[in-house]
Amino acid sequence: xxxxxxxxxxxxxxxxxxxxxxxxxxxxxxxxxxxxxxxxxxxxxxxxxxxxxxxxxxxxxxxxxxxxxxxxxxxxxxxxxxxxxxxxxxxxxxxxxxxxxxxxxxxxxxxxxxxxxxxxxxxxxxxxxxxxxxxxxxxxxxxxxxxxxxxxxxxxxxxxxxxxxxxxxxxxxxxxxxxxxxxxxxxxxxxxxxxxxxxxxxxxxxxxxxxxxxxxxxxxxxxxxxxxxxxxxxxxxxxxxxxxxxxxxxxxxxxxxxxxxxxxxxxxxxxxxxxxxxxxxxxxxxxxxxxxxxxxxxxxxxxxxxxxxxxxxxxxxxxxxxxxxxxxxxxxxxxxxxxxxxxxxxxxxxxxxxxxxxxxxxxxxxxxxxxxxxxxxxxxxxxxxxxxxxxxxxxxxxxxxxxxxxxxxxxxxxxxxxxxxxxxxxxxxxxxxxxxxxx
Numbered sequence: 252x253x254x255x256x257x258x259x260x261x262x263x264x265x266x267x268x269x270x271x272x273x274x275x276x277x278x279x280x281x282x283x284x285x286x287x288x289x290x291x292x293x294x295x296x297x298x299x300x301x302x303x304x305x306x307x308x309x310x311x312x313x314x315x316x317x318x319x320x321x322x323x324x325x326x327x328x329x330x331x332x333x334x335x336x337x338x339x340x341x342x343x344x345x346x347x348x349x350x351x352x353x354x355x356x357x358x359x360x361x362x363x364x365x366x367x368x369x370x371x372x373x374x375x376x377x378x379x380x381x382x383x384x385x386x387x388x389x390x391x392x393x394x395x396x397x398x399x400x401x402x403x404x405x406x407x408x409x410x411x412x413x414x415x416x417x418x419x420x421x422x423x424x425x426x427x428x429x430x431x432x433x434x435x436x437x438x439x440x441x442x443x444x445x446x447x448x449x450x451x452x453x454x455x456x457x458x459x460x461x462x463x464x465x466x467x468x469x470x471x472x473x474x475x476x477x478x479x480x481x482x483x484x485x486x487x488x489x490x491x492x493x494x495x496x497x498x499x500x501x502x503x504x505x506x507x508x509x510x511x512x513x514x515x516x517x518x519x520x521x522x523x524x525x526x527x528x529x530x531x532x533x534x535x536x537x538x539x540x541x542x543x544x545x546x547x548x549x550x551x552x553x554x555x556x557x558x559x560x561x562x563x564x565x566x567x568x569x570x571x572x573x574x575x576x577x578x579x580x581x582x583x584x585x586x587x588x589x590x591x592x593x594x595x596x597x598x599x600x601x602x603x604x605x606x607x608x609x610x611x612x613x614x615x616x617x618x619x620x621x622x623x624x625x626x627x628x629x630x631x632x633x634x635x636x637x638x639x640x641x642x643x644x645x646x647x648x649x650x651x652x653x654x655x656x657x658x659x660x661x662x663x664x665x666x667x668x669x670x671x672x673x674x675x676x677x678x679x680x681x682x683x684x685x686x687x688x689x690x
Contacts, residue, residue: 252327252405252545257557262565265538267407271398272534274411274418276527281418282439283523285425286380287589291516293436294589296376298519302367302500303356303381307388309493310352311395314345317486318396319403320624322465323541326404327548331464338400339471340478345396349389356385368504372512376436383440390447397454403541404464409457417450488623492635499639502646503661510655513591517598518658520588525605525662528573532566532612536620543624556685559621566613574609577602601659608666615666618673622680630676638669 252260287294318341325334356363364377394413401410421442428438458467473479483490500522507514539562546554577584585598615638622631642665649657649664 252542253549253551253554257542257554257561261535261539261542261558261562263538264402264405264407264541265535267411268402268537269531269534271402271407271411271414272530272537273527274414276523276530277418277422280523280527281422281425282443283520284588285429286376286436286439287516287520289376289429289436291589291591291594292370292372292512293376294594295370295373295512295515295519296380296436297439298500298515298522299364299367299369299373299377299504300381300384301519301522302497302504303363303384305493305497305500307349307352307384307391308395309490309497310348311345311392312399312489312493313486314341314348314392314482315396315399315486316489316623317341317482317484318344319399320485320540320544320626321481322400323403323544324548324626326464327545335466335468335471336473336478337482338465339467339469340473341396341400341482342393342467343472344479344482345393346389349392352392353385353388356388357382360385367501368508368515370508370512370515373508373515379435379437380440383437383444387444387447390444390451394447394451394454397451397458400465400467401454401457401463402537403544405541406457406463407538409462410454413450413453413457416453417446420449421446484628485623485626487628488619488631488635491632492619492639495636495639495643499642499646502643503658506646506650506658509650510597510658511593513593514597514655514658516589516591517585517594517596518601520585520594521598521601521605524577524584524602525609528570528577528609529612529616531569531573532616535562535566535569536616539617540620540624543621547625552685555625556681559617559681563613563617566617567610570612571610574606577609578606581606597655597659600656601662604660604663605666608663608670611666611670614674614677615669618677621677630680634673634676637672638665641665641668641672 283297286297318337322334322337360381364374364381369377398410424442424445425439428434428442432438457463503518504515507518539558543555543558581602582595582599585595585602619631619634642661645665646661649661
């Protein structure tokens with residue numbers, strides 16, 4: 252962590268986390284692909300329930316990123332016992348919060364589906380799909396937490412094993428449950444839930460078998476409220492980032508349903524594909540964060556600066572290549588999911604608009620992760636909500652002015668404005684704290 256050259260260390264840690272993030276995206280991609288073969292309304296239902304998934308991820312990443320960040324700093328300061336307390340307390344927190352989410356979700360599932368922007372034709376599909384996803388809240392939140400605890404200590408390859416096996420299982424079970432067992436969209440949700448259970452069992456086994464540097468044990472669970480407050484505070488940027496994503500997805504569905512089920516389905520498909528592309532940058536960032544946290548804790552500011560510059564440059568190049576490929580093959584990509592002329596028309600335009608601003612995602616992602624890793628929770632929180640926070644007013648304003656075209660342009664416009672804000676804040680901090688030589 253302190254001596255290996257940055258241009259070798261970060262890619263070494265990032266490759267497993269990129270794979271794990273892509274696998275996580277594949278959970279949603281697989282469901283979207285197979286469910287879209289049922290009908291356009293079923294395809295739209297996956298987009299509706301995405302807001303629920305975003306809330307579950309928000310809680311899981313809050314606990315996982317918060318505890319992982321603190322544990323990484325403690326390990327860098329050679330305070331292993333304190334790191335073990337944080338990790339064990341995080342597991343308890345994940346179980347409690349996941350159970351609370353499940354209880355609330357099941358109790359108000361019908362109202363939630365309508366609130367998320369469902370149309371009458373999408374509603375029955377969304378209800379069948381959401382029921383099993385919500386039941387899996389404790390499993391998913393705990394899985395996200397253990398995954399982050401592993402990668403924050405530099406053991407991302409272990410998390411890839413757990414998530415990878417679950418992802419492959421999900422892809423295999425989806426067509427089996429949906430078409431062979433004739434369970435419809437509920438089969439896709441059950442396949443996802445079973446796959447998440449398998450992933451959790453594998454991730455937990457690494458702690459039980461002492462493959463993890465961090466110890467998770469009931470004996471290490473803290474009784475001090477300060478420990479739980481620090482975990483939640485440190486993870487708050489992740490909560491706001493995912494939480495605002497859920498809110499923006501809901502507002503997108505509310506505005507898309509004005510234009511019919513095809514618009515809801517098309518934008519759901521585009522969102523899932525771009526999440527898959529952006530998972531590369533997020534995965535790279537998750538390989539970058541332990542390096543940043545460890546070196547910052549050890550006082551190696553030279554390596555902190557080098558890590559940020561190297562990561563932004565590398566991911567900007569990757570996203571630029573992805574944007575060019577996506578723009579050229581946008582119609583074929585949308586058609587792969589749903590061969591409906593109206594879905595293809597709407598989805599292709601929205602896809603191409605987003606390709607124009609895709610390369611800006613590196614600065615958006617790393618600015619947020621930079622401040623979170625350094626414990627600058629206020630700046631990190633502002634940047635976490637910036638991109639999707641700007642999306643919410645735009646998704647009302649642009650369709651009002653430009654109709655369906657405005658709706659298709661919304662995410663690209665939000666990305667551009669978010670980039671300007673994030674870039675300005677990051678550059679100001681660099682010049683103030685590290686000097687003008689970091690330009």
